[in-house]
Amino acid sequence: METKNMMIVGVGGQGTLLASKLFGRLLLDQGYDVKVSEVHGMSQRGGSVVTYVRWGDRVCSPVIDKGEADFILSFELLEAARWMEFLRPGGRIITNTQQINPMPVITGAAEYPQALEKRMAEAGVALDAMDALSLAEEAGSSKAVNLVLLGRLSRYFDWPEETWQQAITASVPEKFLELNRKAFHLGRNS
Amino acid sequence: MKTLMLGNEAVARGLYEAGCAVVSSYPGTPSTEITEAAAKYPEIYAEWAPNEKVGMETAFGASLAGRRSFCGMKHVGLNVAADPLFTIAYTGVNAGMVIGVADDAGMHSSQNEQDSRHYAKAAKLPMLEPADSAEALAFTKAAYELSERFDTPVLLKMCTRVSHSQSVVETGERVEPAPVPYEKKAAKYIMMPGNAIRRHPVVEERLKQLAEYAETCPFNRVEEGSDHKVGIITSSTSYQYVKEVCGDRFPVLKLGMAWPMPEKLIRDFAASVSLLTVVEELDGFIEDHCRALGLSLAGKDVFTPLGEFSQNLVAEKLGLPVPRGTALEETIPARPPVMCAGCPHRGLFYTLNKLKLTVLGDIGCYTLGAVPPLAAIDSTICMGASVSGIHGFLKAAGGEMDGRTVAVIGDSTFMHSGITGLVNIAYNESNATVIILDNSITGMTGHQQNPTTGFNLKGDPCTKIDLETLCKAVGIRRVRVVDPYDLAQCEAAIKEELAAPEASVIISRRPCVLLKYVKTAPPLTVDKDKCVGCKACMKIGCPAISVRDGKAGVDETLCVGCNVCQQLCKFDALRAPGEV
Numbered sequence A: 001m002e003t004k005n006m007m008i009v010g011v012g013g014q015g016t017l018l019a020s021k022l023f024g025r026l027l028l029d030q031g032y033d034v035k036v037s038e039v040h041g042m043s044q045r046g047g048s049v050v051t052y053v054r055w056g057d058r059v060c061s062p063v064i065d066k067g068e069a070d071f072i073l074s075f076e077l078l079e080a081a082r083w084m085e086f087l088r089p090g091g092r093i094i095t096n097t098q099q100i101n102p103m104p105v106i107t108g109a110a111e112y113p114q115a116l117e118k119r120m121a122e123a124g125v126a127l128d129a130m131d132a133l134s135l136a137e138e139a140g141s142s143k144a145v146n147l148v149l150l151g152r153l154s155r156y157f158d159w160p161e162e163t164w165q166q167a168i169t170a171s172v173p174e175k176f177l178e179l180n181r182k183a184f185h186l187g188r189n190s
Numbered sequence B: 001m002k003t004l005m006l007g008n009e010a011v012a013r014g015l016y017e018a019g020c021a022v023v024s025s026y027p028g029t030p031s032t033e034i035t036e037a038a039a040k041y042p043e044i045y046a047e048w049a050p051n052e053k054v055g056m057e058t059a060f061g062a063s064l065a066g067r068r069s070f071c072g073m074k075h076v077g078l079n080v081a082a083d084p085l086f087t088i089a090y091t092g093v094n095a096g097m098v099i100g101v102a103d104d105a106g107m108h109s110s111q112n113e114q115d116s117r118h119y120a121k122a123a124k125l126p127m128l129e130p131a132d133s134a135e136a137l138a139f140t141k142a143a144y145e146l147s148e149r150f151d152t153p154v155l156l157k158m159c160t161r162v163s164h165s166q167s168v169v170e171t172g173e174r175v176e177p178a179p180v181p182y183e184k185k186a187a188k189y190i191m192m193p194g195n196a197i198r199r200h201p202v203v204e205e206r207l208k209q210l211a212e213y214a215e216t217c218p219f220n221r222v223e224e225g226s227d228h229k230v231g232i233i234t235s236s237t238s239y240q241y242v243k244e245v246c247g248d249r250f251p252v253l254k255l256g257m258a259w260p261m262p263e264k265l266i267r268d269f270a271a272s273v274s275l276l277t278v279v280e281e282l283d284g285f286i287e288d289h290c291r292a293l294g295l296s297l298a299g300k301d302v303f304t305p306l307g308e309f310s311q312n313l314v315a316e317k318l319g320l321p322v323p324r325g326t327a328l329e330e331t332i333p334a335r336p337p338v339m340c341a342g343c344p345h346r347g348l349f350y351t352l353n354k355l356k357l358t359v360l361g362d363i364g365c366y367t368l369g370a371v372p373p374l375a376a377i378d379s380t381i382c383m384g385a386s387v388s389g390i391h392g393f394l395k396a397a398g399g400e401m402d403g404r405t406v407a408v409i410g411d412s413t414f415m416h417s418g419i420t421g422l423v424n425i426a427y428n429e430s431n432a433t434v435i436i437l438d439n440s441i442t443g444m445t446g447h448q449q450n451p452t453t454g455f456n457l458k459g460d461p462c463t464k465i466d467l468e469t470l471c472k473a474v475g476i477r478r479v480r481v482v483d484p485y486d487l488a489q490c491e492a493a494i495k496e497e498l499a500a501p502e503a504s505v506i507i508s509r510r511p512c513v514l515l516k517y518v519k520t521a522p523p524l525t526v527d528k529d530k531c532v533g534c535k536a537c538m539k540i541g542c543p544a545i546s547v548r549d550g551k552a553g554v555d556e557t558l559c560v561g562c563n564v565c566q567q568l569c570k571f572d573a574l575r576a577p578g579e580v
């Protein structure tokens, strides 16, 4: 099988690492060779963050390059646009429509670009945009955006919900299990 | 069992399986998780040392006492620990000793992009260089075998992409090597000239034997290819990019042992291909070695010494097809890291900016104080350089800059290498004002305990070094504490200490808001009738505040109610809940 590529992008502190950990675990359980490349340190402090997940028969490089990603799972709209160039032709972006202003926008040095969804779609991207924040809040916490998005992502794979729920059970602390299961379910059925 | 592990976790697993007993490290991205993961194994004694030199010497002491030991650090940490490194290369070890060092090509979280392989060559020590997590585990275990077989410390070189990528590992059981009895061996362990002069030839001989070993070391391997027009020598993460784009097309010599290098293996490989190509990140280290052997090759003339590689870069340089994507036509605003909402560093930097001071800075979360709108840092070099630097700055300015210049340094950084600079200020008497930004944690690298926090690596309570007492003991008479959330208090204290005719220390104390035990206040709200849109609250660069349509707004998901912005509002428009 040819190597598949997914990027998880967002803003430091949004919980992208849990999403990649969980997805990586699921892929390993399915018998794939897997690599997950994370960002730690400096850029975690509210900066733009990216995680690469790759799976297949044999995965070499731990990173994904421009024009390679089958999926980009984006936790924030501007970040989807930032990383769009990494999508392969025919790839899909699944994005939260939430907007978080970066510092240059806050200080007025730059503007948050308008109509990003429309323009990404016009550029030929298969775009699946959703308000993951509201669903996360419905599930019980704005922090559960990651599981809502994973739920939405799961619709593009053939595995039954049970497979995903097992990976959630294995990756999430007991205390938050119910919340995360619910968030995933809401995302999957949104 | 097969699991996914970060390269750093795999090193820790290797330490565990090899029976390592003592780990002493200083945190530094991308090396930190090795020691954090090692600390989770009850069989391993693991600690955070105040700096890398102490960590390495502690690990050496443990080896001397007969137990396998480890110390871990980032690339620049090895500069700090270089002094013991070059001499334990002479003494060798008693039980096995491994030194983990992680480079950061691309400077994801570092102040420079130095290549640690030069240390192996300069100190004449063996260095292993894994390319994924499975190798990280295997090489760590092998490093102990090598260390004991050749009586040498062994360097284990990681890098950001190996340290911070999860890949599949197969875990094994721990061996429990019998402690090696300690015996006094003056000629081996007392490195005064008369002894050291006899150890140097031992080092040279050992290096020859290691080079011999490198010829058959299983970590240096040729992977056959169908097309011998090009042959690639590579290592570490570059190997992965090469395999990604070339598959089995070109023959590859993968070097898992970065130093010493196998002469015959390289010559034979070179002879089997038409164009020898070396693909390595950062410096042309393998390249230089090959050139010294008289081989001609393509190396840094093609592959840049700058930054990280990727599969597209390697494909492009090898003339292979490169995938392309589509970008939006407009520039996407950058999203640089920012000081968190409620960060205690913010109020202090606001005050430094307001007073227009020259600020010698240091390394930590507070380096973000250099970024507009705070923009209150003039220099950042390496850990400790603020405190030593201000002394030289003031001496050179001959009184001219007194009263206008401060040094800022974090609590962890102060313990790491600020103390000696402060000793110099006291001893050689400059009129410096040093501000210790005490947020009660090592923030930048992800919340590690340090000697001032009162907790050790395992999270147990332990002796807490008292900064006030320490600074006074060093000879500073004027030591005071301020709360950085209180802008008036900060400003008054800084003005007073700058006016004082002697050196002083101001401890700006408040724990990092991200610490679990810190109770935050409810978010502020904006009284839109009172807000005139003057943007005074924007001067602190808080990610929770923005101005839209002429009125300030507070993002309630981010605001932690620190009230620093409230102190800047002349119109009483920012309110804590319940305030009228």
Ligand SMILES: Cc1ncc(C[n+]2csc(CCOP(=O)(O)OP(=O)(O)O)c2C)c(N)n1
Residues within 6 Å of the ligand: B026, B027, B028, B029, B052, B074, B076, B077, B078, B080, B111, B363, B364, B365, B366, B383, B409, B410, B411, B412, B413, B414, B437, B439, B441, B442, B443, B444, B445
């Ligand atoms: C020699 C060296 N070792 C380690 C590091 C990595 N590092 C950068 S800043 C820092 C410590 C920051 O902690 P602190 O001084 O308490 O400031 P904070 O981030 O909490 O504001 C560390 C360990 C480094 N840059 N140089």
